[in-house]
Amino acid sequence: MIALGEHAEFIFAAYAGVFVGLGLLIGWIVYDSRRVRARLETLGDKRG
Template structure:
């Protein structure tokens, strides 16, 4: 690692904050997508079951 001088606290905090925020953003987007896919799959399966029962 390079020597960041007397202001290393500010540099480290900026990159750490950036890393945390981007990680949270990616996790939130991925989790939301996963939940939506699971829900639509369940609803479509339920609809197919209802159709099969009706026929």
């Protein structure tokens, strides 16, 4: 890792914030998808 200079904490915070945000977004979408598919399966839908 290179030295980030005097403003390292802001650079780090920006990247951390974005990747935490992306993680939450991906997590929510995947969770939503799984949940809906599971409920479809319990209703016996064959088409997936």
